[in-house]
Amino acid sequence: MDFFFRPRGVALIGATPNRSRGGNIILRNALRGSLCPVYPVNPRYTEIEGLTCYPSVSEVPDPVDLAVIFVPAPSTPDLVRQCADRGLSGVIIESGGFAETGAEGQRLQEELERLARERSIRIWGPNCMGLVDVPAGRILSFVSPSIWDVLLSGPVSLVVQSGMLSAGFLIDTMTHARSGISKVCSIGNRADVDECDILEYLASDPETGAVGLYLESVPGGRRFFRILRGCDKPVVVLKAGKSERGARAALSHTASLAGSRELVSGGLAQAGAIEASDFQEMIDLCRCLAAYPRLDPALRGRIGVITYSGAAGIVSADFMENTGLGLADLGPQARERLESVFPEWMPVANPVDLYPAIERQGPDRAVQTALAAVLDDPGVDGVLLHLYSGHPALTPELEPLAGIARRSGKPVVSWLLGSREPAHLYRRSALDLGLPAVCGLDRSVACMRAVFEHHRLWAQAGAPEPEREPLRLPQPQLGLIERGCGALDEHEAKRILSCAGIPCAAERIASNEEEALQAARELGYPVALKGLAPGVVHKTEAGLVRLDLGGDRALREACRSMTGSMAEGGRLLVQRQISDTAAFIAGAVRDPQLGPCVMLGLGGYWAELLPGRVFALAPLSGSDATLLISRFPHQRLLDGYRGSPPVDRDLMGRVLQTLGDLILGFPRIREIDLNPLLAPGGVPTVADASIVLDNGDAHCAAEDPS
C-alpha cells in the first residue's frame, strides 16, 4: 500500500486546464504538495498548468507507480487496463457513476473489481475523495485548494466512505482546532482497497496516533475485526445505519448492507475499538485517545473534577453516572494541599470548586496547585479540568498545567469555555501542548470515558489465557451432527451440549407413562414433562410442555394428555424442574457477514421486551467471554438478584466459549439456542435447547423434502 501514500510518481488521468473542474483541482493539489513528479494525462491537451500533458498513461516517463483517475465512469476500465500495462502498482478512481447509481454502474464497478484481481493492480475508490496526507503535505483529491490554508497536522487519521466527510468536515475540524490530522483516506465504493487495507497501513504508520473510521457497512467481515484486533493503536468507529431507517438510507447511499447493530457492536468491543455516534464526537475521542493510548495498568477511572463553576462540577458528576467512571474520594494529602489555596470557610470536596481560590490566589497558583494536588493523589486516576479562556482573572497559563499533567502519567481532559477569539487561541495552544480540550461538558466526560474504556478493553484482551482442551464429542453425537438434518429434538441437542461440557438440567427419556413415573422418582419431584414429536419445534404452542408437576398423579395426567397430543407418535422427556431463577438465553449463530458468533441475552417473559442481547465473534478467548458477560446490560441479574445466588461468571464464560467452539468446529451446525439458560445455585444450566443443522445438503434433501 506504500505506493498510495508515498508514490515515486503520479499520473493524473483526466487532467484539464479548466480551473473549476475536479480534474484541474486534483492536479493543482498534487503539484502544490508533491514530493514526486506529477504527470497530467489527457489526449486533448499538450500542456496543463505549465506541465507537459501526455496523451495516455503509456507515454508517461518514469518514475511512476500511481495514477489518479477522474474521468466519466464508463472510460475507467480501459484506463485501468492501460495503467496495469504501464506497470503501475495502483490507481485512485475519484469519479462517481458506479454502484451508487444503479445497475449499469454496478456492472462497471464489478469490472474494476475483476481487473484488480486479474491484473494485480490495486484500485482505490471509485466514487471517493482520495487521500489527504497533512504531515507530508500531499493531497491527491479534488478537495477545494482552500484546504491548503488551514492544514493542521496532528496524530488523528481518518478512514471514511463518504466524500463530504473527507472535505468539508476536515476543514471544519482543522479550522476550529478540534484536532490536528494525519491522513484522511476517503475510500468510496471500495471496489478493491477497503478499510481493512487502510487500517493495516495506518496501524504501522508512525504519524498516526489514533484512527477514526466512518463505516456504513462491514463487508470485510471477520478480516476487518481481525485487523482491528491486531491494531496497536486506539481506533474509534462511527458505524452509521444502526437504526432501521438509517440502514435503509445507508443501503441507498453506498449500496452496502448495514449488518446487525448488536453483532457489529460486539465485534468492535471484542476488538478493543471505541464506538462514536457522531462525526465531531469521533474526532474528539480520537484526539483524546491519541493523547492517552495506554494508561498505567493500576488506573481504573476514579476522576477528579477541577472547576471554576460549582454548577459545571455537579453536571460533570451527573454525566459520569453509568459510564464506569466515578468521582474520586480525595486523600488527606490532596485535601491539605487544596486547603492551602482554599478560603477557610470552604470545605474541600470533589468536584473541586476552585472559584474562590482563583479569586484569592490568582488563576495560575490556584489551578496549578489544585491540578498537582489532585493528580498526585493515589486515589485519583484522571482529571477533568474546566478552563476559561480570555479572562485575566480566571485564565491560567496552559504550559505549566500541561507539564503537570504530562508528569503525572494520568489522563487530563479539559473543558473549555470563553470568548470566541481567545477561546480559539487557547484551544490551539492546548492542542500544541498535547492537552486535549473539548467544547462540550458532555463531550469531555465522553472522552474521559473512552480513555478508560479503551484501557479496560486493552487490559482485558492482554490478560493471560489458560490453555483450553480442544472440543471433543463422543461418536454418537458426532454422527448426529454429521448426518442429522434441520432441528434436532431437545434431548438430542442437550446430549450434544452435555457432552461438550455445558451443564443441562437432569432428564430422562421415557416411552410411556410407567417409564415416565420411574424417571420422575429417580429425578425427584417436581418435574417438567415435554413431548418430543418429530418435526415439532414450538413445543409450548403445541401443548407439549407441562411444568411443575408435583407428584405421580399430576404426572400421569400430563402423560396421558400429552400422548394424546402426539398423534404421530413421539417420546416423552421427564426433566427435573429447575425452580425460578434468573433466566438468560445464550446461543450461537452463523452470520452471513460476520460468520460464527456467540450471543448472551435476557431470557424468559421479558426477552422480547427489553434490549439485552450482546454478541461476540467465535472463537471466544477467556477474556472475550468475560468481556461479553460484562457487556450484558442487566448486570444485577448476574450479581444475585432477589435472593438468587450470584451467577458463576467463570462457568458462564465457559458455556459461551463452548458455544463458540461448537459453531466454529462443526460447519453443519447452523444455530444453537439455549432458551432458557437458568442458574440454579449460580450454575448456568440449560433448561431447554435447540440445535439446527444445515438441511441444504443432498442427503438431507432426500430425507426431508421441505
Add this chain to the structure above:
Amino acid sequence: MDFFFRPRGVALIGATPNRSRGGNIILRNALRGSLCPVYPVNPRYTEIEGLTCYPSVSEVPDPVDLAVIFVPAPSTPDLVRQCADRGLSGVIIESGGFAETGAEGQRLQEELERLARERSIRIWGPNCMGLVDVPAGRILSFVSPSIWDVLLSGPVSLVVQSGMLSAGFLIDTMTHARSGISKVCSIGNRADVDECDILEYLASDPETGAVGLYLESVPGGRRFFRILRGCDKPVVVLKAGKSERGARAALSHTASLAGSRELVSGGLAQAGAIEASDFQEMIDLCRCLAAYPRLDPALRGRIGVITYSGAAGIVSADFMENTGLGLADLGPQARERLESVFPEWMPVANPVDLYPAIERQGPDRAVQTALAAVLDDPGVDGVLLHLYSGHPALTPELEPLAGIARRSGKPVVSWLLGSREPAHLYRRSALDLGLPAVCGLDRSVACMRAVFEHHRLWAQAGAPEPEREPLRLPQPQLGLIERGCGALDEHEAKRILSCAGIPCAAERIASNEEEALQAARELGYPVALKGLAPGVVHKTEAGLVRLDLGGDRALREACRSMTGSMAEGGRLLVQRQISDTAAFIAGAVRDPQLGPCVMLGLGGYWAELLPGRVFALAPLSGSDATLLISRFPHQRLLDGYRGSPPVDRDLMGRVLQTLGDLILGFPRIREIDLNPLLAPGGVPTVADASIVLDNGDAHCAAEDPS
C-alpha cells in the same frame, strides 16, 4: 418584580473607586447601560467614577427603588434594614459568605429571609451575579465589563443559580453566536426571590421567547410546577444533581436538597417543560423553541432531511430512532420537484442527498428547490437542513431559505459545518434570520425532537377534559381513613380502592376453612389464599400467601398451614387467582418537597432491576394521566405483550387519577401501593394493595406505641 428589571433609580451599596473590585465593576456596568439614575453608596468616599457618593442609602435622593449590595456578608442585614427604612422595593445582594459557607453564613441568610418577610422588601440573592438585560442594555452585576463588547440580543432568557453560568458561559454563548439573549437572572442562594418569582415575571416579559432554567433543587415545590404549567412560553430545564454523586455535590454547592430525579422529571413533563442535560444543549433547545413555540396542531414529527452528505443523512436517521421523530415518506409531488434538480441516475429518497444536485444546479437553486419541495409535502412536518458555509460551490444564500422556511409554518433546524470564520458569519446570519443553526448533528436532532416534544406536551395539556365526579367514599371507608393507624390490611385497603372505583380482584373474607371453601366455590378455582394477621405487612415473607390453589384439597391444606402460621389470630382472604399478565405497580406518595404524587411502574419480578417508574403531581387531569402512561418506558407491555390483550389506557388513566384524588383528598393517607396491578382482559385490576395512614396523631400514638 418590575423594580428589579426597570428600576426608577438604583443605589449601589459597596461602591468603590478601585477598578479591579466588584463594587466598582457593578457601578461601571450600571452606569454604562443605565436608563435611570445610579447612586454610589459608601461612607469612605465622596465621589466615585465622577458621581457623588452617598454615606448611606438614607441620603440617596429620589427616585430610587432598588439597591445592589456588594459588601461583606455580616454587614448585609443592617444595610437591608436601611434600604427598607428608605422605602426601597428591593435589593440585589451579590456578595457571597452566606449559606454556602457554613453555619454562620446560614444564620446570616436566615436573618435576610426574616427581613424580607417582616419588612416587605424583596431580596434577590445573596451569592449571585445579579441581572443582565441585553435588549435594555442594563447590567446589574459584577460580570466583566468586556461583556459590553459582545452583547447579542435575542429571545432566550436564563434563570440560573450559579455565578459562572451567568458570566463566562453567557460570553461564550453570545460570542459564538449560539443564541441571542434577553435576560439572565442569577439568583444565587434564593433567600427570598426564587425561580418561581423570576419565571412568573419572564412569562409575561414581551422580550422573552423561551426560558432556560438551571436548577440544583426545586425548593419552590408545587408552586414552581404550578407557575411552570401556567407559563405560556417554552421552558427548558437543566436539573443538576440527578445522579447520587451529583446530588451530593449540589448539596455542598448551594446547600439545597436535589430531590428525587423521577419526581422532578415527572413534574417537569406534566408542566410541559423540556429537560436538557448540558448547558450548551439548554441554550440550543431554548433557541429552537423560541423560534417554534407553537406548531400547527396537525404536525406530528415526520421529518425530511436535506443534506449535502449521504453520511450525515444516515447518521441523522440513526439519531432520530426512539425520539418520537421519524423519517417522512415523500409524496409524488415532492419527488417530482426533487427529480427536477437531481441527476437522472439518482433515485429520490429521504434523507435527500443533494450533493449531486448542488454540483449540477448550484447551491441556491438546488437547496431552495429541495427545501420548498420537501416543506410543501403534506407528509412532512419539519426539515433538518444541513448547510456548509464558506464554499461558493456548496453554500446557498440564507435569506431565501429562511423565507421558504417561514412561509411553510413548519420547523426547520439546520446543522452547520464550515471553515471557522465563514461558519461564524453564516451562523450569525442564520440567527438574525430566525433560522436556528446548531453545530452538532446530534444536537440538531435533539432540537427538532424538543420542538415536537414541546408541541405534543402542549397539545395534550390543552385537550378538552370531561367533567369528573368528585371522589366520594361510603361511611365505613371514610371512618377507617379517619380513625385507622399505620398500614391497613389488604382487604381494608382494597375495599377503599373498590369504593373509589378502582377494579380489584374478586375476593371474600373467611374466618375458617369452611368459609374459605365456600368462598372459593363462589369465586371459582383457582384461587389465592392470604392470611391477614394484625401487624404483618410483608405477607409473602411471613408465609401468608399461597397462589394458584386449584381445588378444595389444596385450599384445605393451605388454610390449615396458614392458620398455623397466624398464632396471634387473623382472617383468611380468598381471592380469585388472576392468571399471568403484564404486571405493573401503581401508587401514590406524599413527597416532602413536591407533595402528593402518583406513580406508575413495572411490577413483578423485574421491578427492582429495571428503571421504569414515572411520576406526576396530583391531581391528575385526564391528559396528565395520558401523559404519565405515555412516559412509562415499556410501552410494549401496554400494547398487548406476548398475546395479552392490550391494556385499556382509559381505565389505567382513571386508576391513576383516582389514586391522585385519594392522596390529595385524604391528608391522613401517607401512601398507597398497588403491587401488583395486573391487567386480565386488558382491565387494570389490583391483585394486592396497601394503604398506609398517618400514625403520628395523638389517637394513633395511644393505640400504637411504635
